[in-house]
Amino acid sequence: MVENRPWLNAFAHGVLIVGVIVVAFPVYVTFIASTLTLEQTLQVPMQLLPGDQLLQNYAQVLGAGSHKGSKAAVSQMLLNSLVMALAIPIGKIAISILSSFAIVYFRFPLRMFFFWMIFVTLMLPVEVRIIPTFQVVASLGMLNTYAGLTIPLIASATATFLFRQFFLTVPGELVEAARIDGAGPMRFFWDVLMPLSKTSIAALFVIQFIYGWNQYLWPLLITTDESMYTTVIGIKRMIVGSDSANEWNLIMATAILAMLPPAVVVLAMQKWFVKGLVDTEK
Amino acid sequence: MEKQVVFRSAWLPYALVAPQVAITIIFFFWPAAQAVWYSFQLQDAFGLKTQFVGLQNFATLFEDSNYLESFKVTAVFSALVGFFGIAISLLLATMADRVVRGAMAYKTLLIWPYAVAPAIAGVLWAFLFAPSIGIVTYVLKGMGVDWNWIIKGDQAMLLVVIAAVWNQISYNFLFFLAGLQSIPRSLIEAASIDGASPTRRFWTIVFPLLSPTTFFLLVVNTVYAFFSTFGIIDTTTQGGPSQATQILVYKVYHDGVKASDLGGSSAQSVILMIIVIALTVVQFRYVERKVQY
């Protein structure tokens, strides 16, 4: 702010407050709906103050899903989502940091070839290879398994690029020093590089946690077993009819449960989240 | 890309890249190659009879008015999502950059929608706009608007655009905020000393300096609108009514999974691949160089 213009400040606050309200409104309504009975959600207009069914609704969906739609327990779904949200970042970070290390710190035939091979995967989001990837996974017997949900999603170029970018900024003297000390490449990796990479790893972890938790198309394709549903998919399966036939109170309770972990991660690890977003787009 | 100090080993680098390369080959290249292969075939659903038909599937697609319609829908959808997503976020970021008090709070309160999965964003907004019971529908009806997105294609498009823009606000906001905060204060101060009003300063200095960020976000939002919005469409309109929201990626899914049309779906996948490659090339060659943080 360069000069003090009170009306502009007020305007700015006004816009921001409206923005925050608009952004929060859908979630607020969702939360309210998750505390009502089904009849109350079907009332037009729906009340905007919390009801008294919070415990009942959440207990219901966590234990036994909905009545008319999918009966899968949301607690199981939360577990499945958690598995995806943890396995994918951990897997991604592990294999990407290793391949970045190899590409940056070694000279070997095919080095550039592997680099470009990994780069090309940026151009192949799962949406453009849906059916064949599904068939590959099916023929490997990985449908309805945690392996099938996570492994195909852990090879990514963005993580590799992030680490490569970062490694290029590590001063050469550190490597020299390690060499002089007689340390081999892996010692260098564990003792020097990894500690330095901590913030990048944390940033990437946050972004990938959200990515893994919010996956939709891939779990939709490869899980038909109710016990393997993720929370995001479970919601879809609860929506069975037109707007008045759905059990909106239960659907909304599930939606809140689905939104909570990633939101907590974003808010609690905000600094890393922002860094992760910004860094992965470099 | 070259580092002066390197290690030498005959086998270690291969071992290090092996996991990623293996997964990339099995789950990326092999299926992509199959998609290309299938796009040249005409098959029955079970794969019992296959015939090689060259580019015929592609020809059929381009003669199919549905498919061309899907292109148009996708273009309109991504244009709307890009324009409104960027405009609204830019406004919010500019305002957030301006206020001193509460800046952190506003920032926190505006970035958490990123955590919401597009599929859930769709469900939330579909609930608000539900033709019979939605709260927003109620308000609209009170204003005399006949809201029924199940039958009115334009309204269905509006619904998914709103959900998509809402979902993307945080991302755009963060980048604009970072971009704004990297503009040297000296420039702004100099202009203000010259007597330029805040609005003048914005349009003549700030906005041009933000253009790399804007361009970058345009590309990212386009990719987002093309692919990540699948969840929104699937949980709300499923491409309807009457194809009004049938974006390309949804059509690939529908034809492949619901209609078991492997050849047509694969051909569409190949076309989408070409589009993504073009967008990625644009992103890397023209945008990455100039964006500042």
Next chain:
Amino acid sequence: MNRRFIQLTAAALTTLAATWPAQAQTEIQWWHSMGGALGEALNGLADKFNASQKDYKVVATYKGQYPESMTAAIAAFRAGNAPHLLQVFEVGTATMMAAKGAIVPVATVMANANEPFDPHAYLPTVVGYYTDLKGNMLSFPFNSSTVMFYINKDAFKKAGLDPNKAPKTWKEVLAAAEKLKASGQECVYTTSWPSWMHIENFSAWHNVPIGTKQNGMGGLDTVFTINSPLHVRHIAMLGDMAKKGLFTYAGRTNQGDAKFSSGECAMFTGSAGAQAGIKKAAKFDWSINFIPYHDDVKGAPQNSIIGGASVWVMGGKKPEEYKGVAKFMAFLSRPEIQMEWHTTTGYVPITQASYELTRKSGYYDKNPGADMPVKQLTNKPPTENSKGLRFGNFVQGRTVIEEELEAVFAGKKDAKTALDDAVRRGNEILRQFEAANK
């Protein structure tokens, strides 16, 4: 040996004996798409069968809705581990039929297993959909329903109409609609499954073809005929009703059900299977009736056709397993089992015997209207226009029809253009199927 040792050994052996696995049973995998209450009823059938004998165990798994389940089954087949039984919706019949290596006709399964099987025991309209032209049953008509016309009797009373005289012709429907609208009813008529009701069943009910070659049963080179003057007239009527607020479009699937059972809409055409949900949710008096017809069309009303799904037997399994499949199908055809399924779910009974048994039990006296679906299906002996349909890739075909209908209901296209477009686009899909399955 000391006593303690003997005691422990005895205990161990007893435990072992108690938990020793029962004699290995042949498992029969059944993939289905019945969720909620229907799924429970289905599981009940499987449990009953399993309890009735020791050699075979039917394992029923819910695999998502019909399209997803079919995709999964196709992928499983390509990977070599398809289920034994697959529930496929009626529009997938042509696709399944053409997959000669992937499926085994039910008639063949029963014959090979020496299970007594009399095709004539089954109701012709029900079975005709799933039989080839030579009379061999290809798949087992597990859950079949037809489309019925429901009215809200309380709303009728309020509008000054006789609640016990449901409109029989479309003229009467229009007259009732005007009166209902005038009495303050906001939604007067809605429908579920628009294509099934207003194109497919409409054609059968008026004894006009949906496509050439006996609605596709006679050959892959069929073409659609749903843009005839009668079809155009009917859809134009619906478009007109929509404009006047006398018809509220609800969506492509069963979204109309809730609109009726909530009391929002006073008249409704939907599946007979919707009865179960309506019974539970409706807080008003209602009745189930024959669907309306145009009384100036010769031959109307003919008979309606079924919708729903059938169970297909997948290929590549062992003979022992097929024996189990045959036994299960025989079990499912038993009159008492059919009666239980029919009365719990609202789906129609598939054999003459089960229909008779249900009638004798007094069920139809206690539940007036529950026999309407069968009555409508057997209104007249089926003609070549009303046995059913068999179009390739009809999932896509139906989507095309639904899209064009939506354009009419939204006022974007007139009926003739829309139906002509539907025929043109639909035929493209049929030619694709024909080429891929030559």
